[in-house]
Amino acid sequence: MLASPFFRKVLLVTSLAVFAGTVSGSALLANSSEVDRAEKLIWGSGSEARPVEGRQALEEAVAVKDASAQRVLGMHLIYGWVFEKDVHKGMLLLNDAANAGDPVAQFNLGQILLVGTTGSKDVARARILLEDASRQNEIQAMRVLGEQLVLGTVYAQELKTGLTLLKQSAELGDIRAEIVLGDLYLKGKGVPRDLSKALGFFESAATKGDGSGLASYGETLMWGEIDAKTTEQMLNRAAALGETSAYVTLAEGAMYGYLGGGAVSRAKYEGYAELAREAEEPRIEVLEANRSMWGIGKRASGPETIGLLTAHADAGNKAAAEFLIKLLRDGNGLNVRRDLAAADQALKTYAELLTARDVAKFELTLKAASARTSDVFARVATEIEAQPDLMSFGFGKDLYKANPNIAFFILQTRLKDQGDYGGSLNGFATRSTLRAVYKACQRLPDNTLCDDSVMRSDVIAMLLAQNSEAK
Template sequence: MTGKPGYFLTRTPMIAAAVLGVWAFSATAQTTTATDTDTDTGAAQVDVAPDSITPAVLKQADILLWKQPGPTARLQARGVLEIAAADGNPEAQLILGRHLLHGWILERNVARGIALLEQAVAAGHAGAQVELGQAVLSGNGMDADPERAQALLEQAVSQGNRDAMRVLGKQLVGGWDLTRDVERGRALLDKAIAEGDEKARVARGELMLYGIGLEQDRARALELFEAAAENGNGEGLAIYGEDLMWSLRDWSRAEAMLTRAAELGATEAWVTLAHGAMYGYLGGGRRSRAKFDGFAEKAHAAGEEGIAALEATRNMWGINMRASGPETIARLRKDADAGNAAAARFLIGLLRDGNGLNLRRRPEDAAEALETYRDLFDEKTVAQLEITLAAAKAWVPKAWAEVAEAYAARPDLKSIWFGKELYKANENVAFYILQQRFREEGLYRGPINGYATRSTLRATNIACRTLDKTAACYDSVMRPDVIGALLAQ
C-alpha cells in the first residue's frame, strides 16, 4: 500500500470547501469549469488572499488531496496551494512539489515538482530538504547524486528533523547508496528514536534482524519492534512476522504477529499472510490454502494493490482453483484497467517472460501493455521495464552488449527488483553485465559472452558473499534474488 496519510475528510466539494475555510462557492471564488482552470497548473482560479492561507489551511488542502476528492474539490485545493507557493510559502512549495514529483493524485510534473522543492530548500525548509534529498538519492526524475543527497539530508539533520535522521542514519548503516559509516548512522537512528520516531526504531530493528551493518540480534530486533507496536506502529511486527513465516520457525506465531501488524495499520501484512497461505506456510497444505480468501478480502478492503498479483498467480498455477493462463491475463488486465499499478507491472512481466506452462513469451504484447498502462508508473519504472523488454528481445551477444550499454548508462535505475526482472527477461544479458563488472573488480578473466560458465559462476559466488543476506549463496547463485541483488550493487 502506498504511504498515504490516513486522514479523514469528507469527499464532497461543498463540505471540503467549508473545512478548508478559505474559499466558498460564491462571488469570492469562481465556479470550477473548463474555463476556470489555469492551463499551466491545472488549478482552479481561486480568489483567495495569500496572507489568509494559514499553515492549518495548507494542511487541510493536503489532506483533501490525499482523500482523492472529485475534480472540483481537487482543483480548489490545488488552487490554494498554487497561490501560497507563488507567494513564496515554502510549506506550500513542499506540499505541491511533492505531489507533482510523485503524481500520486495530481498529474505528475517532475520538472515543476523539483523546481518547487528547490525553492523551498533555498528558503531553508527542512522537510523540503528531506524530500529533495531522497529524490536526488534515488534518481527520481533526475540523475542520482549521492553527494548532494547527503548534503541535503545533513542540512535537515542540523535543523533537528527526525525524518532526515532516520533516512540518513539507515543509509549510512546500510551503505547502499551512501558510503557506509556505521557509527554515525547508528547515532542518528538512536537520536531519532530518543525523540520519539517509531519509524527509526523499526529501521534500527530491521538492520539488526538481518545483520546489515550492525551485529545480528533477533531478540533485540524484536524488542524494538514490540516497543514500536506499543506506540501504534506495526511495521516492525510485519517485518519480523514475515521473516518468521518464510523461515518456517513457527507458523502460528508468525500468523498472529502479522495479524497484529495489519490491525495496527501495516496492512501490507494481509498480503504477506495471503502469500504464505497460498504456498502452505500457515499450517501446511489444504489447511493453509483455505486461509487465502480471508486474507485476500482484508487486503482488498485495505486498498493493497499487491493482492491482485497473488490472485493472478493462484489462477495461473491452479492453486485451489482451475489453472488458466488466459484467465490470468484477463484478470490482470481488468485490475490494470481499474488503475492497479501492481497488476499492470505483473502483467507486463508475465507477457514478457511467459511461465513455461500455460503462457508463452510474448514480448511484443508486453511492450503494448506497457504503452497502455505507462501512466500508472513513474518515469523510473517505465525506463526499467523498457530495458527489460529490450533484453527479452535480445538473442545474440551483440544485442546483449547493446542492452548492457543501455543499462550502464542509467545507474539511477538500479534496484534489486529491476535486477531480478532483467534476469528473468534474459539470463544472458544479466551475466553479460556481471561479467563486465567482475572483470573490472579482478574476479573474472574469461570472455565477456553472457554465458554462465564455470569461471563466471565462481566469480558470482565470490561476489555473492559481499551481499547483506548471504544465505542464498549456499543454495544456488543462479537465482533471481541473488542475481538481482548483485546487479543492484
C-alpha cells in the first residue's frame, strides 16, 4: 500500500509552500480569468449561453497548456454537461491538468479512478493523486482520502492520518467533511461509535446551513426510539435548513408509531406526507406504496401497490420506478409474487428515468434472480465480476436478495483464489463456505455483525463490496 513520507508526517506543509515548490512557472499560472469567462459563456451566467464561443475560448487556452482550461474542458467532455461526451479526450485533458499540478484536477481524476466512474479504476494512482491534491490543501481531496483511510475499505486503515485529513478539511471550510466525520461517529464506521461527537460535527455544519447531519442524527434517534420529542424537533430543524427528505423520515416514523406511539404517532402521518409532497420528495410515494402493501392504516393490497407505483413511475418518479422493479423482481412474500418478466418489462419501460449504471445493475440482478443451477451461477457471477465498478454495498444487498446463491458463488470463488476456501464452487451456504465467510467477515473494518450471522444481507454486501474495491 502506498504511503508517502508526507503522510507519515501528517500534512504539515501549507498549500502555498508546496505549490511554489512543485509547480513554479507551470501552466497553472496561466490566465484563469479567461477560463472563468469561457465558463460564463458556456453556462450563460448573467446572459444568454454561448457554448460554442465558450468552448473555443477553452480550446485556445488548452492550446497554450493552461491547466485550468484542460481540467474544465476535460470534465465537460467526460460528463457531457453541455458538449457531446468524449470520455477518452476528456480523460487525456484531465490527466494533463493533474500532471501539471492543478489540485482540483488531481482531486477530480483521483475520484474518478477511485470509483471507476469512466470504467477505468486504478486505486493506487487515485491515492497518489489525492495525496498530491491534499498537499495543496485541496479540501475535497482531503475529505475523500481521509474517509477512505478511516474506513479501511479500499486502502489499509490508517485511522490517525484519515481523521487528521478530515479534520483539516473541515477546518479549511469543507462542511461536507464535518458531515462525514459526524456520520463516521454516528454509525461507528472505522471509529468507536460516539453520538456526542457526531452531534457536535452535525451542529457545527448546521450553523453553516447544512442540515443533512441533523437529518441523519434524528433518523438514528427515531429508529432507536430515543426521545421522540427531540427526534421530531431535530428532523424539523433539518427540513427547515433545506434537507426536506427529513419530512419523508418523519412521515415514515409517524406511520410506524415512532413519533409518540400508536394513534398519536399515526395521526401525524398525513401532515408530514403533505409537506414531503410540497417539497417534491419522490420517496414519499414509495412510502405510500408500502402503506398499501403492508396494510398500514388501510387495507393491504398487492395489486393496489403495483398500481400506485406504476402510476408514479409513469409520471416520472424515479424512486417509484426503482422500487417497482425491485418489488416485481423479488416479491414480498405476502401479496406480491416474484414476476421476473414483469420486472424486465418495467426496467425497459422506465430505463430513461435511470442512469446507465442503474440499468446495468438491474440487468445483472435480474439475470441472477433467474439462475437455478451451478453452471448458470458461474456464468452470472463471472459477468458480475467482470464489472467491478458496479459493485457497491447497495448492489451487494440487492444481489443477495435477488439470488443468495450467486452472492455465495462469488465469495466462494474469491476465497478459493485467496486460499481461504477449499470446497466446491456451487453457490450453496455449506458449512465450509460459512466458516470461510466468517473468517473473511472477521477481517472487515466493521466486524460487529459477524457473530450475529454471516448470512445477513448487510454482512454479505460488505464482503462483496470490500473485496471488489480491494482488487
